[in-house]
Each structure stands twice: as structure tokens, then as C-alpha cells.
Amino acid sequence: MKKFKAIASIATPFPRANTDTDIIIPAKHLKSIKRTGFGEYAFESVRFDSKGKRIKGNVFDAEKYKGAKILIAGDNFGCGSSREHAPWAIAELGFRCIIAPSFADIFAGNCVKNGILAVPLPQEQVDALVLAAEAGHEIRVDLGDQTVICQNAYYKFLFNLAHKKMLLDGLDEVGQTLQVMPAIDSYEEKQKLKTPWLFKS
Amino acid sequence: MPQTKPLTMYDKIWANHIVEDRGQGAALIYIDRHLVHEVTSPQAFDGLRAAGRTIHSVDSIIAVPDHNVPTKNRDKPNPDPMSTAQLNALEANAKEFGLDYIAMDDVRQGIVHVVGPEQGFTQPGVTLVCGDSHTSTHGAFGALAFGIGTSEVEHVLATQTLQLNKSKNMRVTVTGVLPMGCSAKDVALAIIGAIGTAGGTGSVIEYAGPVIEALSVEGRMTLCNMSIEAGARAGLVAPDGKTCDYLKGRPYAPTADQWETAVKYWKSLASDDGAVFDKDIIINGDQIVPLVTWGTSPEDVAPVTGFVPEIADFADRAKQEAMQKALHYMGLKAGQAITDIPVDRVFIGSCTNSRIEDMREAAAIVKGRCIADTIIEAIVVPGSGLVKLQAEKEGLDKVFLDAGFQWREPGCSMCLAMNPDKAGAGEHVASTSNRNFVGRQGPGARTHLVSPAMAAAAALAGHFVDVRDFLGAES
Numbered sequence: 001m002k003k004f005k006a007i008a009s010i011a012t013p014f015p016r017a018n019t020d021t022d023i024i025i026p027a028k029h030l031k032s033i034k035r036t037g038f039g040e041y042a043f044e045s046v047r048f049d050s051k052g053k054r055i056k057g058n059v060f061d062a063e064k065y066k067g068a069k070i071l072i073a074g075d076n077f078g079c080g081s082s083r084e085h086a087p088w089a090i091a092e093l094g095f096r097c098i099i100a101p102s103f104a105d106i107f108a109g110n111c112v113k114n115g116i117l118a119v120p121l122p123q124e125q126v127d128a129l130v131l132a133a134e135a136g137h138e139i140r141v142d143l144g145d146q147t148v149i150c151q152n153a154y155y156k157f158l159f160n161l162a163h164k165k166m167l168l169d170g171l172d173e174v175g176q177t178l179q180v181m182p183a184i185d186s187y188e189e190k191q192k193l194k195t196p197w198l199f200k201s
Numbered sequence: 202m203p204q205t206k207p208l209t210m211y212d213k214i215w216a217n218h219i220v221e222d223r224g225q226g227a228a229l230i231y232i233d234r235h236l237v238h239e240v241t242s243p244q245a246f247d248g249l250r251a252a253g254r255t256i257h258s259v260d261s262i263i264a265v266p267d268h269n270v271p272t273k274n275r276d277k278p279n280p281d282p283m284s285t286a287q288l289n290a291l292e293a294n295a296k297e298f299g300l301d302y303i304a305m306d307d308v309r310q311g312i313v314h315v316v317g318p319e320q321g322f323t324q325p326g327v328t329l330v331c332g333d334s335h336t337s338t339h340g341a342f343g344a345l346a347f348g349i350g351t352s353e354v355e356h357v358l359a360t361q362t363l364q365l366n367k368s369k370n371m372r373v374t375v376t377g378v379l380p381m382g383c384s385a386k387d388v389a390l391a392i393i394g395a396i397g398t399a400g401g402t403g404s405v406i407e408y409a410g411p412v413i414e415a416l417s418v419e420g421r422m423t424l425c426n427m428s429i430e431a432g433a434r435a436g437l438v439a440p441d442g443k444t445c446d447y448l449k450g451r452p453y454a455p456t457a458d459q460w461e462t463a464v465k466y467w468k469s470l471a472s473d474d475g476a477v478f479d480k481d482i483i484i485n486g487d488q489i490v491p492l493v494t495w496g497t498s499p500e501d502v503a504p505v506t507g508f509v510p511e512i513a514d515f516a517d518r519a520k521q522e523a524m525q526k527a528l529h530y531m532g533l534k535a536g537q538a539i540t541d542i543p544v545d546r547v548f549i550g551s552c553t554n555s556r557i558e559d560m561r562e563a564a565a566i567v568k569g570r571c572i573a574d575t576i577i578e579a580i581v582v583p584g585s586g587l588v589k590l591q592a593e594k595e596g597l598d599k600v601f602l603d604a605g606f607q608w609r610e611p612g613c614s615m616c617l618a619m620n621p622d623k624a625g626a627g628e629h630v631a632s633t634s635n636r637n638f639v640g641r642q643g644p645g646a647r648t649h650l651v652s653p654a655m656a657a658a659a660a661l662a663g664h665f666v667d668v669r670d671f672l673g674a675e676s
Contacts, residue, residue, distance in 0.1 A: 016526075017519055018398055018498050022638040027617040031269060031283035033243035033290045045640050050626050074519075076399040079432065080636060081617075082334040083241065084350035105368075105402060105434045106334060106348055113352035160366060162227050173352070174254070177229065177360040180221060184257075184362055187220045187231055197455035197463050198233055198327065200260045 002115035003170035006142040007096055009069035011133035012059050014046075015126065019073060020080035021107065025089040027081070038085050039092025060093060070139050072129045073100035077118075078107025087114045097141050099148065101126050112163045115170065117143055119157050128153060143167060207473035209370045210437050211405045214345040214470065218328050226367040232357050233327040234344075236313040237264040237300070239291040240619070241332030245355035246294040256298050257361040263322055264295040265303040267312045269619040272582050272609035275305065284620065311585025311611040314338040314552035318422065319587055321451025325440035325467035330357055335552045335635065336435075337428040341421035342448075343440035343470050345405070348429065368434065369479040371404035372472075375412035377487035382669035384562060385420035386554060386633065386652035388412060389427040390492040392484055394502035401433030404480060407472060408438050412486035418447040419558040426553045427635050430499040439471035493539050493665050494637045494650040496527035501637070505655065505667045509537045530639055531647045532627060539665050542649065545628040547572070547579035547606075547660040548642070549653055551616035554633035555584030557591050559653040563633075564597040566657035566671050572605040573663030580607045580622065582614040606660070618643045631659035 016023075029041040047058045059065055071090065077100040078086060087110045090098070097117045111118040119141060121129070125148075129139060132150045140149045143164060148155040166173065177184075192199050208216070221229040242264075249256070256262070269284040279285045288305070295302035303309045309316060314335055317323040325343035330336060332354045339346035353363055373392055393400070406428050408421070416424065421438045428436030445464050448454045455463040490504045501524075503509060509528070512535055515521045528535060533542065549555070549563050560583060572579050581601050583589040589611055592598055598608045615622040616634035618641065624630045626645025633656050637648040651659065658668040 017523055020636070020638045022617075022636070022641050026640055026644075027268075027619045030240050030619065031281070031287050033247075033287055035244045035247075045644070050644050076402065076432065079398055080334065080429075080638060082332060082336075082348035082350055084244075084332075084352060087350075102399060102402065104399075104432065106350060110350035110352065113350060160227075161225070162223065162364065162366075173364065174248075174252070174356050174359045177356065177362060177364065178254075180229065181360070183220050183229070184231070184360060188361075191231070195326070195463070195466065197459040198324070 001170045001172065004096065004115055004117050004143055004167040006140065006144060007069050008138055008140040010065065010067065010136055011070035011072050011129065011139050012065040012068040013072045013130040013133040014059055015072060015074045015130050017074040018076045018079055021078055021083050021086040022080055024078065024086040025083065030083060030085050035088055036092070038089035042089035042093050064136065067094070069094060069096045070141065071095045071098045072126060072133050073098050075101040075123065077103050079104040082106045084110045084113070087111050087116050091116060099126060099129060112166055113173065115167065117141065117167060119148060121148065121155055121157055125155050207475040209472045209476045209478065210343060210407055210439060210470050211345065211370055214326055214328065215367055217326065220362055228365060228367070229362050230328060230365045231362055232330055233261060234322060234329040235262045235357050236317050236329070236331035236336070237262055237354070238268055238313050238331070238333065239266045239287045240268040241351050242294065242354055243287065243290045244351050245358060248355040249358060254359045256358050259299050261361065262300045263303065263317065263320065264291060264300045265310055265313055265316050266291055266305055268613045268617070270305055270612040271620055272612050272614050272622055275610055308586040308590060311588065312552045312555060312613055314426065315555060315584030315588065318342065319451070319585055321448050321454035324448065324454070325444060326470050330363070334429045335426050337433070338422050338426040338552055340425035340428065340436040341418060341438050342444055343437060343467065345435055345437070347434040369404040370407070371401055371433065371480040371482070372407045372409055372478040373482045373484060374410035375408065375484045375486045376410050377412060377485055379412050379415065379486050379489060382491055382654065382672050383489050384652045384654060385416055385423035387489050387492050388486070389424050390494065390499070390502045390650060391489045393427065393431045393499050394492070395484060396431055396482060398430060398498055398500045399432045401428060401431040404433050405435045405437060406431065406433040408436060410486070413438055414441070417558060418443050419556045422556065423553055427499070430635055440467045491652065491655050491668050493655065495531065495533060495539065496524065497530055497637055497639050498527070499635070499637060499650060501527060503539050505539050505665055507539055509533050509535055509539070511535045540667070541664065543575070543629055543664050544631045544659045545575070545577050546624050546630045547576060547656050548615040548630055548632040548634065549580070549656050550582030550584070550614050551634035552584065552613070553635045554653050555582060555588065557588050559633065560588065560592045560597050563653040563657040564600045566654050566668060567604045567606070567661065568600050570604055570661050572660040575663040576660055577628065578607065579605060579660045580609055580615065582609045583611050585611050615642055617641060631656040631665065
């Protein structure tokens with residue numbers, strides 16, 4: 001997994017509340033058996049009309065926001081389906097960080113696994129960052145000291161400690177857990193006595 | 202005995218599954234059961250292969266295709282090569298790793314969240330996961346069940362655990378008696394309408410109270426299914442006699458010699474008296490009426506006897522703007538009567554409402570009647586081959602077919618339109634599924650979430666109509 005320490009970049013504003021993962025990547029594009037190739041369909045209904053023509057002025061294709069690594073989003077971002085294709089698609093658009101008032105639980109977890117930093121900030125601070133993004137100002141996000149800095153604004157954000165370590169170190173979570181396999185095995189032995197019906201003999 | 206702190210059902214199941222306590226609510230949690238389908242698993246199996254890893258416990262897994270299986274012409278080749286590749290990948294992965302695999306032509310095939318309970322794979326007190334957010338369904342049995350992403354699918358396959366942070370405890374108590382014409386779907390929509398789609402974020406919701414106790418196990422599944430639409434990763438209902446009766450004799454259920462021990466354990470899981478919940482919500486069940494969603498979020502609910510809200514009903518600007526966008530997409534006007542919304546297409550199915558009880562509920566309304574001429578298509582998609590078989594034994598297929606409905610093969614179908622079952626742009630769909638998101642049932646499709654009885658009634662009338670009018674006429 002890619003490490004995440006800090007980034008500084010212009011940002012794309014998309015402050016729509018309750019942006020669900022069907023908006024981020026529609027189900028009809030989930031048929032690939034690979035992890036890649038979802039970016040071209042990301043935010044399809046925002047970027048293309050029903051005839052497949054690119055919608056003029058959409059923030060994801062606008063020249064103004066080209067190269068943005070930060071997405072400023074709305075409340076309850078990533079709600080709905082658990083599809084990890086959503087953060088995969090967002091990453092392919094070039095984003096490494098999403099700032100929003102809140103994130104849906106499963107989506108936030110999926111971001112961590114893919115080296116994307118999901119920063120929760122109060123609504124009024126996000127509102128201010130939307131204006132800053134529209135004005136083309138650079139935003140700096142530092143996971144180390146958990147800050148977002150933009151011009152004179154300086155915001156601290158809360159972040160889960162274990163998730164922070166995973167992102168900073170770019171850890172392979174499966175590899176990490178496999179190291180405690182003896183604990184898992186001994187738990188299993190205990191459970192076989194307690195709830196034997198859950199185990200095939 | 203020393204006094205111990207009263208615990209919630211969630212606290213108990215969580216504590217029972219801690220492999221390693223990592224402090225501050227973080228823990229390595231053991232996973233008992235894992236359901237696997239074709240869409241969110243191929244990349245996980247690839248990950249295992251790439252790292253040369255194996256599956257820790259093949260016995261903990263059932264693999265079954267559901268999301269993009271065709272619901273008709275299954276004897277013919279699948280016209281969609283991408284879908285075929287994904288279905289083939291699931292079968293090949295199941296074979297390679299030696300998993301219990303239910304093939305498309307097996308009578309047990311169906312939607313993961315219908316198949317799991319039906320096979321007795323879902324049981325009280327277990328942790329159960331699946332790469333699908335509607336895994337919350339299984340909480341109806343008092344199982345801690347939640348959706349996970351593909352990386353987590355891989356993590357569970359390899360380690361039988363997940364690194365998790367404990368959620369908050371939330372309780373939703375539904376008091377009173379559910380009025381005639383209302384079902385579990387209306388309870389779910391009423392709750393989401395009351396607390397909003399982020400109301401349960403960060404929490405596990407335990408459903409309690411007389412309305413929940415009176416619901417069948419199927420109804421509880423419908424309710425827990427939509428916990429995720431309230432933002433909660435999982436829902437829970439305390440196991441009771443109905444839960445045990447449902448499970449007895451099913452293929453994965455405890456055998457006779459273990460049954461009594463299992464039941465005793467299951468009954469110990471209910472929240473203790475005096476257990477403290479971080480959030481406690483009370484909904485008056487007597488006041489619930491048949492509901493219809495008018496917007497593009499499951500919280501946009503209105504009574505069928507009511508109206509699309511006015512913009513001014515919403516206090517903040519963001520909500521007002523969201524509503525204007527939703528109305529534009531849905532082709533509706535503020536203040537419009539719900540019964541004036543025309544219905545072009547009807548979908549009875551999905552992991553929310555495709556069980557035998559749902560089939561019966563819809564068929565009771567449809568029996569001896571015909572769908573309106575203006576309906577483009579009305580489809581009934583049973584949740585599994587076994588549901589289909591049972592419905593056919595009861596003659597329900599004939600009831601639907603005689604009325605002008607189509608009777609399909611089991612799968613997720615038009616809930617998320619990954620297969621050819623979709624609605625056209627601008628069409629209004631009366632749908633028993635769980636999400637009315639923009640484009641969910643096809644680009645430009647306008648989804649209205651309702652109960653099976655309400656969907657059936659809308660098919661007959663060609664617009665939304667109060668199902669109680671039909672019930673009144675019968676009695």
C-alpha cells in the first residue's frame with residue numbers, strides 16, 4: 001500500500017451531501033475482476049449526460065481543478081454500498097485525500113486500505129475549504145500532526161491511531177495479522193469447546 | 202457473585218469474539234461466517250494468490266452468485282461477457298480453494314442474504330461478514346453481521362479475523378402495534394425517515410419493543426437489512442422462540458445433540474436489563490402508515506396519504522438544495538400528492554423483500570386482479586430457488602402471472618441493475634428494494650421504495666395507492 005504522510009495540492013470541490021457509492025461508481029461498472037479501470041466511470045452521472053456526452057463545467061474534468069489530489073466533499077460521503085471500487089475509482093482520478101464533514105463507516109474503512117486519507121472536519125470548516133478550492137488556493141494536509149492548512153486557516157482533525165499508523169507506514173494489514181496467528185488458533189480452540197456447532201468436526 | 206456491568210447484545214457478541222484487545226475499543230475480532238459473491242470477491246482471491254496465501258477456514262464460507270446473474274433465459278448463454286467472466290471467476294475460485302459453492306442451476310441459489318438464513322448458516326451470536334453492505338440483514342437472528350470491502354474480504358479469507366473498532370450502542374424501540382396494511386418495510390422506512398441516513402453512523406442498532414417482537418423472522422430481516430440505509434453498519438434483534446423455530450432442522454443448524462446447548466447460549470445473548478445505550482430512540486408503532494419515498498435518499502419518505510414536502514419544510518440551505526436536485530431528478534413537484542405519482546414499472550424482489558412472506562403479502566393484493574395497462578413491466582424476483590419453489594407450491598406464481606406480472610429466476614436483479622433488469626430514464630419504479638439513489642435502477646430511473654403490498658397495489662392502479670383500500674375492499 002502507498003504510504004501517506006502529507007500532501008499539498010489544489011482541491012476539487014464537490015460538497016454534495018449524502019454522496020453514495022452508486023454515484024461514485026455505478027453498479028453496472030463493477031463487473032471487472034481487476035482492481036483497476038474504474039476511474040473512467042467515476043462520478044459518471046456527474047460527468048456525463050444520459051447520451052454519454054461529457055457535461056461541460058463538471059468539477060472532475062474542469063481544467064481549473066486538473067491535478068487536484070484533494071477532494072472537498074459533503075456530509076455522509078460514501079454512504080450506501082460497501083463496494084471498494086469506490087475508493088479505487090476515486091484514486092484513479094488522482095485523489096489521495098478527501099475532506100468532508102463525515103464519512104460512511106464502510107467507505108472510511110475502505111479508504112484506509114487503499115492509502116486514501118479521509119479527513120473529517122466540521123461543516124463550517126469544510127464550507128471554507130470549498131471556497132478556497134474554488135478560488136484555486138493550495139491546501140496542505142499533514143497526517144503526522146493531523147492538520148489541514150490553507151492560507152491563514154489552520155484546522156486540526158481527529159484520526160484513529162491504528163489507521164494513522166497503517167497509512168503512515170503503508171502496512172500490509174493481512175501480513176500484519178498473520179503474525180499473530182498463534183493467538184487466532186488458540187482462540188479457535190477455545191471456541192470449539194464453547195460453540196462446537198459452528199465447527200465441522 | 203460480584204455485580205457486573207449490564208451489557209448490550211452487541212457488547213456481548215463483541216466480547217465473545219475478541220482475539221486480541223488492542224485498547225481504546227480497537228480489537229482483532231474473530232469472524233465465524235463469511236458469505237462470498239461474484240462482484241466483490243475476485244480481487245480478494247487474486248490478492249491471496251499473489252501473496253501465496255491460503256484460506257484459513259474453508260468451512261466458514263458459502264459462495265453463491267447473485268448480483269449479476271440473469272433472471273430469465275438461464276438455459277441460454279449469458280449475453281454479457283463481463284458478467285460471464287465474473288461468474289466464472291467465482292466458480293473457479295470456489296473450486297480452487299475448496300469452498301462450499303452453490304451454482305446458478307442449484308435450487309438453493311439466490312441472494313446471499315436470503316441463502317445464508319435459509320441454509321441455517323446465519324445463527325445467533327455469530328460474527329458474519331460479506332462484501333455487501335446489506336449483510337446487516339443477518340442481524341435479525343442476533344448475529345453481528347456487517348458489510349465489508351474487498352480488502353477486508355481478503356483479510357477474513359486469510360486470517361479469519363478483522364481489525365475493528367467497536368461501534369457505539371444505539372437502540373430503536375418501536376412501541377405499540379403495527380397497523381393493518383403496514384409491514385416491516387414501513388417500519389424500516391419510518392425509522393430512516395425519523396433518524397436520517399446518517400442517524401446510525403458509527404453505531405450498531407438494536408431493534409426492540411413490541412412491534413419488533415411481533416415481527417416474523419422474515420420481517421426482522423427486512424428491518425435489519427435497511428440498517429445500513431440509516432448509516433449503521435449492523436442491526437440486531439434479540440433471538441427468541443421464533444428465531445429458534447426458524448433455524449431448527451436447517452442444513453447448517455446445530456444438530457440434535459448440540460441443539461439444547463446452542464439454544465441456551467442464544468437466549469443468553471439478549472441485552473441485560475439496565476444496559477446503557479449511547480443513543481436511545483423511540484418510535485410510536487401505532488402511528489406508522491404505508492410509506493413511499495419521493496426523493497433520491499431513503500430518508501425522503503412520505504405517507505402514501507400525504508404529499509411531497511415543500512422546499513420551505515427544510516430549515517437549512519443544503520437540505521433545500523438537495524431537495525430541489527432530488528425533485529428535478531424524480532420529475533416531481535413540491536406539494537404533489539403521493540397518489541398522483543404515476544408508476545411505470547414494478548419490481549418485487551431484492552435482499553430486502555424477496556422472501557416467501559413477501560411473495561405472499563404481494564400475492565394477496567394481486568389475487569384475481571390485473572396490473573394497469575400503463576405498466577411497462579412488473580417483475581417478481583424470488584430471493585432464492587427455494588423461495589421460488591415454495592411460492593410455486595402455494596400457486597403464487599400463477600397469481601402473479603395471471604395478473605400480468607413476470608415470474609423470474611432468483612438474484613439481485615433490478616435492485617442495482619447490474620444484469621439486464623433495469624428501468625429506463627424517467628420511468629417511475631415502485632420497488633421493494635432498499636436504495637432510491639440516482640441511477641441505481643438504470644441511468645435516469647426514478648425509484649420509489651415501498652413494501653411488497655404497496656408495490657403490488659401500485660401495479661394494479663398504475664400509480665401509488667393506499668394498500669389499505671384494497672384490504673378494506675376484501676373484508
